[in-house]
Amino acid sequence: MLALQVIRERRQEVIDRLKIKHVDAAELLDQIIRLDDLRRESQQQADELNARSKALAKEIGALFQSGKTEEASRLKEQTGDLKARSREAEAAMEQARRELDTLLVQLPNLPHSSVPPGTTAADNKLVHEEGLIPGLPGTALPHWDLVQRYRIIDFALGTRVTGAGFPVYLGKGARLQRALVNYFLDQALEAGYSEVQPPYLVNAASGFGTGQLPDKDGQMYHIPEDDLYLIPTAEVPVTNLYRDVILNPQDLPIRHVAYSACFRREAGSWGKEVRGLNRLHQFDKVEIVQITRPDHSYAVLEEMREYVAGLLRKLRFPFRIMKLCGADISFASAMTYDMEVYAAAQKRWLEVSSVSNFESFQALRMKLRIRDEAGKMQPAHTLNGSALALPRIVAALLENNQTPGGIRIPEVLVPYTGFDLIS
């Protein structure tokens, strides 16, 4: 959510910045400002009427207590009209506020001034690339064939039990999952993140706080009976740990890491590019979340990006970092880096992490504030990143490390898997 003050005082700048995200906000902003004017006007009326009612009630009370009942009764007659008018003003104020809120939450976050313009993902800017792309023989197999050959992941079984997009991990495939999760958690712990195990179902207020609701509700699984949502990422429950919280400067930065299963409906995004592990309805992910002072968030974004790059380096992946352009950046984000690894058999770059700074966008939605040294309130900044999402890491790991004798496990993982070869 954008601050009303920003909308009112820097209307043209907001319009210009949102154009980078291909959103024409001019009309919406005008409606918002008009509703805010209306809200203020109604509030002034209501405040004044309430002040009079309160004064009158006090007077009547005093009269009753001194026994002047008939005088009190006379004053009482005035209250009815006052009350009716105050109710009217309050109702008008409430309605304006509600309408204002529904419009406010439709506005995306402003992209950072360094976000490149662009119309498709092809306009994302390459900011870093490292590692050697392995040359595989012509007999190299994509991961969906490898997992069958070594019987480590079974998509058909998942289809029987649940449906498409819910694979079953078997034997060394299951152990590899567990090893990756533990490795990622341990790495984050070492880097100073504190571990959290969040709920996998969240209420609507949480979905709203991080920006999934109201507009992206079709992407989350919803349980109508209890009005709960399956989390699409641990970002949602972990960031919402701090909903309605006022932090002191010495609490910051807050750094959390959480493993969770993630659930995504992925409505309307199936095609041949999403075979095998490339896109799933349920997958595992380790997520890092930070809450910072506003003036630190971009330094922290770089730090998080470097942390994720370090993981990819240790796992010996060829990878690249893309700075997302206006067309590809998400609704809530001000700046996002995507981390992609090269899957040598598919000959494709696969996104395995997305690291974002939301600035105050989520904090304003969830009333996450900092009371600074001078006692002033300001919204915190929130950031998060995948560190890492498993399925595409597994896909690239299997493809890149295949040999005639089996799939070699990266050295750093061997203490976690307990084996160094899948054969």
Place this chain on the structure above:
RNA sequence: GGAGAGAUGGCCGAGUGGUCGAAGGCGCACGCCUGGAAAGUGUGUAACCGCCAAAAGUGGUUCAUGGGUUCGAAUCCCAUUCUCUCCGCCA
């Protein structure tokens, strides 16, 4: 799932119709005291929304949430949510 009790400020806790945004305590901040500290002592200590260029000031809202009764509600009534206790069920 059944029965009962409860929800008050950062925390504990008083408050059953009026002058209560709320006693008292703890915590915290600042001052005094001290060589320094502790103890003692004094003062202060919520958020949100208006008005005002802003500060000061000032009006309003908020005692779980939403409604209701009343001139007036933390206090009475109803609904919802959550917590606790007992019973049932259960990994």
